[in-house]
Amino acid sequence: DTGVSQDPRHKITKRGQNVTFRCDPISEHNRLYWYRQTLGQGPEFLTYFQNEAQLEKSRLLSDRFSAERPKGSFSTLEIQRTEQGDSAMYLCASSTGTQRSEAFFGQGTRLTVV
Amino acid sequence: AQSVTQLDSQVPVFEEAPVELRCNYSSSVSVYLFWYVQYPNQGLQLLLKYLSGSTLVKGINGFEAEFNKSQTSFHLRKPSVHISDTAEYFCAVTPAAAGNKLTFGGGTRVLVKP
Numbered sequence: 001d002t003g004v005s006q007d008p009r010h011k012i013t014k015r016g017q018n019v020t021f022r023c024d025p026i027s028e029h030n031r032l033y034w035y036r037q038t039l040g041q042g043p044e045f046l047t048y049f050q051n052e053a054q055l056e057k058s059r060l061l062s063d064r065f066s067a068e069r070p071k072g073s074f075s076t077l078e079i080q081r082t083e084q085g086d087s088a089m090y091l092c093a094s095s096t097g098t099q100r101s102e103a104f105f106g107q108g109t110r111l112t113v114v
Numbered sequence: 115a116q117s118v119t120q121l122d123s124q125v126p127v128f129e130e131a132p133v134e135l136r137c138n139y140s141s142s143v144s145v146y147l148f149w150y151v152q153y154p155n156q157g158l159q160l161l162l163k164y165l166s167g168s169t170l171v172k173g174i175n176g177f178e179a180e181f182n183k184s185q186t187s188f189h190l191r192k193p194s195v196h197i198s199d200t201a202e203y204f205c206a207v208t209p210a211a212a213g214n215k216l217t218f219g220g221g222t223r224v225l226v227k228p
Contacts, residue, residue: 004157031213031214033214033215035216040220040221041220041221042118042204042206042218042219042220042221043158043204043216043218044218045215045216045217048213048214048215056215091157091158093158093214095213095214097213100146100165101213101214102160102163102214103160103214103216104160105150105157105158105159106157107155107156107157108155108156108157110155
């Protein structure tokens with residue numbers, strides 16, 4: 001297993017464009033998490049899935065942000081009408097879902113909005 | 115809600131010297147505690163975790179941490195650092211019932227000097 005995979009690693013986009021990021025979790029992991037990390041800060045929890053069900057999305061930063069995990073495997077995070085303040089590292093993590101399981105993080109997608 | 119404070123934003127240290135990174139948290143419920151390391155442009159790697167039991171936790175790469183419930187602290191230590199320990203270190207907590215919905219501190223940047 002190669003771990004949690006995120007694509008792309010880097011994305012530069014113009015303000016106002018939509019962007020979509022993909023996360024492929026470790027294959028037997030049924031929980032998947034999205035975090036955002038701005039420069040010089042710790043990661044901030046955004047949302048998570050148990051299989052295909054999105055169990056919490058109240059922390060998504062605005063209604064421009066949405067996430068899906070349609071078949072309970074990979075997930076996508078979409079940002080519509082990007083703003084310069086969306087520039088950040090977007091991290092994905094996965095775990096087995098048992099209460100004491102460890103979360104494994106991907107290498108992240110770095111978004112730059114110009 | 116939980117919060118995490120890492121008291122030092124940067125810690126310079128000479129190679130082979132000991133290092134301690136301080137972490138304090140607040141929570142109204144029982145929590146699990148974690149330390150993660152992040153190398154430049156990389157995701158997060160788990161160093162160690164406290165779930166229950168012995169308050170002294172040993173992790174990878176010679177790191178250890180001690181959970182102190184009365185002081186709500188979870189300080190990270192290493193008796194002798196290497197150049198390769200230069201990285202950013204994050205303390206994180208999650209409610210024991212909430213899986214990996216982690217709340218992170220702001221991070222401590224460790225710079226190991228030869």
